[in-house]
Amino acid sequence: MEKADILIYGCTILPMNEKCLIQDGALATKNRRIIFVGKRASANKIKAEIEINAKKKIAMPGLINCHTHVPMTLFRGIAEDQPLGTWLKETIWPLEAKLKSEDVYVGALLGCLEMIKNGTTCFADMYFHEDMVAKAVEKSGLRGVLAEGIIEAGNKARGEKMLNESINLAKKFRGYANGRVTTLLGPHAAYSCSPELLTKIKNKSLELNVGVHIHLAESKEMFRKFEKRYRPTEVEFLDKIDFFSVHVLAAHCISLSGEDMQILSKRGVNAVYVPVANMKLGVGAAKVKDLTDLGVNVGLGTDGPASNNTLDMFETMKIATLLQKLVYLNPKILPVHEVLRMATVNGAKALGLGKTIGSLEVGKKADIILIDPSKPHLKPLHNIYASVVYSAHGSDVDTVIVDGNIVMENRKVKTLDEQAVMERAEKTSLDLLAR
Numbered sequence: 001m002e003k004a005d006i007l008i009y010g011c012t013i014l015p016m017n018e019k020c021l022i023q024d025g026a027l028a029t030k031n032r033r034i035i036f037v038g039k040r041a042s043a044n045k046i047k048a049e050i051e052i053n054a055k056k057k058i059a060m061p062g063l064i065n066c067h068t069h070v071p072m073t074l075f076r077g078i079a080e081d082q083p084l085g086t087w088l089k090e091t092i093w094p095l096e097a098k099l100k101s102e103d104v105y106v107g108a109l110l111g112c113l114e115m116i117k118n119g120t121t122c123f124a125d126m127y128f129h130e131d132m133v134a135k136a137v138e139k140s141g142l143r144g145v146l147a148e149g150i151i152e153a154g155n156k157a158r159g160e161k162m163l164n165e166s167i168n169l170a171k172k173f174r175g176y177a178n179g180r181v182t183t184l185l186g187p188h189a190a191y192s193c194s195p196e197l198l199t200k201i202k203n204k205s206l207e208l209n210v211g212v213h214i215h216l217a218e219s220k221e222m223f224r225k226f227e228k229r230y231r232p233t234e235v236e237f238l239d240k241i242d243f244f245s246v247h248v249l250a251a252h253c254i255s256l257s258g259e260d261m262q263i264l265s266k267r268g269v270n271a272v273y274v275p276v277a278n279m280k281l282g283v284g285a286a287k288v289k290d291l292t293d294l295g296v297n298v299g300l301g302t303d304g305p306a307s308n309n310t311l312d313m314f315e316t317m318k319i320a321t322l323l324q325k326l327v328y329l330n331p332k333i334l335p336v337h338e339v340l341r342m343a344t345v346n347g348a349k350a351l352g353l354g355k356t357i358g359s360l361e362v363g364k365k366a367d368i369i370l371i372d373p374s375k376p377h378l379k380p381l382h383n384i385y386a387s388v389v390y391s392a393h394g395s396d397v398d399t400v401i402v403d404g405n406i407v408m409e410n411r412k413v414k415t416l417d418e419q420a421v422m423e424r425a426e427k428t429s430l431d432l433l434a435r
């Protein structure tokens with residue numbers, strides 16, 4: 001066998017495909033892809049440029065955050081314990097109106113740094129000045145599925161302008177950063193864009209062959225307001241204008257009727273379950289079992305760090321399963337291996353990257369994390385799946401590889417100056433508040 005780029009050996013591997021856990025395993029990468037996954041004993045002929053002794057560590061696919069707004073790291077902790085409407089109107093929107101593109105870059109870099117340190121290797125983002133998020137993705141070494149947000153809010157000219165910006169980003173940054181960036185169009189929500197604009201977005205999406213990222217059925221209050229205005233529910237309304245004929249990534253999916261769920265299933269809409277932000281804003285919880293029983297693909301997201309307040313997907317996995325058990329009053333709901341699939345393979349599928357990432361198998365891109373379980377809260381390791389979901393924190397991630405490139409080793413990030421990124425973000429956030 002030709003020389004590999006990286007060989008990781010001695011670890012327990014959670015491949016997250018149909019194969020079971022591999023004890024004393026090995027993983028090899030070459031030209032950004034995985035070329036070997038299996039028992040260490042079968043890898044003894046593999047030589048590599050970089051060899052990582054991962055004895056006692058756990059290797060798994062990098063986690064996939066299917067819904068966030070990373071530049072909102074700058075707003076972390078400045079609007080707490082408020083309802084969604086007040087939170088948006090009184091704090092977030094006025095601040096966003098003052099945001100400059102440079103601020104977005106600084107906030108996105110901080111978000112990327114946080115995600116690397118927590119073992120997230122790919123994220124779906126929707127924001128303004130999204131080109132700056134693309135630049136942060138390039139610099140940090142992460143993978144991103146990016147959309148420029150479109151909020152019409154009754155202003156037609158503004159809607160058109162934002163649609164054009166969203167199209168430009170989708171075209172210009174598709175395949176950016178050595179292919180680590182893919183793009184979507186970003187209509188904010190059915191209630192903040194007119195039916196005409198949503199139809200245009202759908203047509204553009206078909207023409208450009210890119211999907212859309214939208215907030216859907218986030219709160220009961222909005223659900224009722226929407227029903228009053230349009231008669232059908234958000235989902236029925238979007239179905240009527242054939243919006244679901246394109247690849248749709250729909251964040252939240254909380255206030256859904258039985259018929260709505262049937263429609264999402266029939267039309268192959270990808271739902272994103274966002275437990276922490278939904279709990280924090282007190283808007284409700286998606287009924288994940290109802291959705292998955294109907295065959296809806298469900299990924300997992302954090303939402304922006306202003307309503308979470310972290311980008312830690314380990315924390316999100318734990319809360320995701322706990323909340324569902326509470327919603328259904330049944331401890332068997334959303335078992336650990338299922339929530340892990342949401343944060344990996346199902347997330348990849350939701351982002352249109354099912355063939356590229358999400359599991360550790362030969363031919364897929366090398367997005368790999370190593371967890372160090374040599375900590376009191378991870379001993380003893382009887383059930384690795386349960387330990388990863390219920391006991392591990394993002395800070396237990398030791399090594400992160402994205403696209404075959406080591407971006408963090410022994411908790412030291414190689415692509416970014418950690419101190420400088422944090423200092424710059426603090427300064428930018430204070431400056432923004434003083435503007």
Ligand SMILES: [Zn+2]
Nearest residue numbers: 215251303304
């Ligand atoms: Zn959101």
